[in-house]
Amino acid sequence: MSLLKIESLSLAIHGLKILDDVSMEVAPGRILGVIGESGSGKSITAFSVLQLLPGGAECTGRITLCGKDMLSLKEAELCAMRGREVGMVFQEPMTALNPLKTIGDQVAETILIHERVSKAEAMMRAAEALRRAELPVEKFPLSRYPHELSGGQRQRVVIAMAIALKPKLLIADEPTTALDVTTQAQILNLLRRLVEEDEMGLMLISHDLAVVADLADDLVIMKTGEVVEYGPAKKLFRNFQHPYSKALLAASGHVPAREAQARDVPLLQVREVVRDYTGHSHGWWGKTTLTRAVDKVSFEIRRGESLGLVGESGCGKSTLTRAILGLEDVQSGEILFDGLPVFTHHHANVAVRRRMQVVFQDPYGSFNPRWKVDRLITEPFHLMDKPPTGAARAAAIAEALESVGLTAGDADKYIHEFSGGQRQRIAIARALIIKPDLIILDEAVSALDVSVRAQVLDLLANLSDRFGLTYLFISHDLSVVRSITDRVLVMKSGRIVEEGPTADVFDNPQHSYTQQLVAAAPVLPADVVTAH
């Protein structure tokens, strides 16, 4: 007896077809993994179960939940089901909670909406729900506000809200995408435990095959609004039929071919660097507080090498990046690029700066929306004494765009005309245009879909071979770091805790934190990877 049954669901918004003949089923106590890249329709499928659809949406087909036909229910009846029969967990725990209400109130709200109970009783049940989500009242009183909790703890609050009424179905839309690796593992374990305890059905939506791999009982793979593959996870992983699923699997474990060899000449030397931030705790004249973001960090990057820097949010990666780029001074220690300091006399050293460039994470936020591509990618020319003009400038633009797989004609377009992957190529073109020696890739592929990510990684490997580039690859994603770096640094609370050749560090981690990280990282089962 299935709990949720979606049968040949098609959906169009203002006549534009979004979903086409989608069918899937969730049984009590089982986990259905829904996998697809952005735009595949996986989230809209989940929202159509609850009939939380944008205006102008038209559904055809059949959605049966607990024996009720969801498409024929009235809004009031749907409201009665949302939160009671179906709970939902969203991607972004920072915005899924109301910052002005305590966590107790927010969890109790779900109960008060659906049941006629007193406020006190609702709070008691909220405490119970939070305890089940592993936030015991003794340590996390109900009077806490969301901003007093970490990202993982907030996600637990969201989960507590979703399970407060013991729903029969839980929909989790990318519940761990915004979280760190170790937190992600904990949240996934929590979800699994809740499913077992409550005999609940779970629809787990993700873009990451590895996240779903060891959790899901059944698997749906979606592409542009269609289901391309559906079946029991174990069987499916061993024997994908559709070329898209195969490509997706290949892309998630993709290792780009690299030829460049690191030479034994140091390019960037970081020695005993310390960066403190001072804050004023009480107004202008209050006590100053000192936060040490980077604590005596030393390492070096050799010419032609690809060095990975791994760490969770708040470990000091970004601060270190800024210091290397000469955007901020450091309190003590030195950073030398090819023997020259990166920061001299309150200013970044221009001679050094023009040999380093950076690619950022967010393909949407790293470009001025009002500029055309030619102006965007030639911005680093500002570092040169005599920037090329006229034909030489056009040639440089064309070369940079073509080396990242775009065409010279793209120079005349605005940034919003490009997809996420193309934008990241443009970001790389912007970094390449002044022919730097070192490119810092700050989570440069983290926001991309797996197949696009594989292409960008290939491009990066290819560029380093062609131009002899050196990379500092900063990421929280261990599998990406593993595929593209020679050596890796592991950073925690401002310190480098482990350092060594990438394969050694990941296969045989020494420091307890590295062991934790490696254990928490979601991986595809080994036999699956070899089978393909």
Place this chain on the structure above:
Amino acid sequence: MMGAFLHSRTLLPGAVLTLVFTFAALISLVWVPYDITVLDIANRMKSPNWTHPFGTDQFGRDILSMIMEGARTSIAVALVAVGIGMIIGVPLGLAAAARKGGLLDEVIMRANDLVFAFPSLLIAVMITAVFGASALNAIIAIGIFNIPVFARLTRGAALSLWNREYILAARVAGKGPARISLEHILPNVANLLIVQGTIQFSLGILAEAGLSYVGLGAQPPIASWGRMLADSQTMISLAPHLALFPGLAILLTVLGLNLLGDGLRDILDPRLRRART
């Protein structure tokens, strides 16, 4: 853009009203039905009729002509006052945002607070009391109070932009704060400034009318809506049209500008635009 313009419920009426008064002001530069410096006592306090569509005042001057010339005064005062506010306020806001948390930021923003702390019309009254009542002093008084409005708005919008990665990219390209403010920040806050500009413009018209009403704005023989209202006050029971037409002119201009500002915000704000499509 054009489609949004025609479909917006606020933009079109706002633009039409604003254009009508702008045209009236422009035409008055070259032609008005009657010369308002000439008194025609024989025809005083005439109700609206075919020769004087809006009637005449207590000196026999044509009210339509006075409304047209008054539009010129109002628009000129408000426009220059908004100009002063933008030209001084926007660079201050950009500088404060570029030096966030620094001494410059504190000095600029506390000075803004100081100006904000005084009731604006009261200070305007003081300025005109000290330096004499004239349209120029009214402009300066209204202009000064526009400075903190634009400085705050610019700083607030610029602060969120400074956290964007493209600003970081520009810094990596070696650009200084002044250049980044000019090239990256200013174009991205421009739409906000345009919207705020129309709203300040309408407030400027109200302020000018208020100052003229108490006799501290433009002096005779320059026509002014505010003074027309003041002059008609004692005769309102005899000839209500004397107060009606300048009052309507003020109401409709301010309404038009506010609608225009509202509509412009809807089409210039990319978030709202996306939400609608």
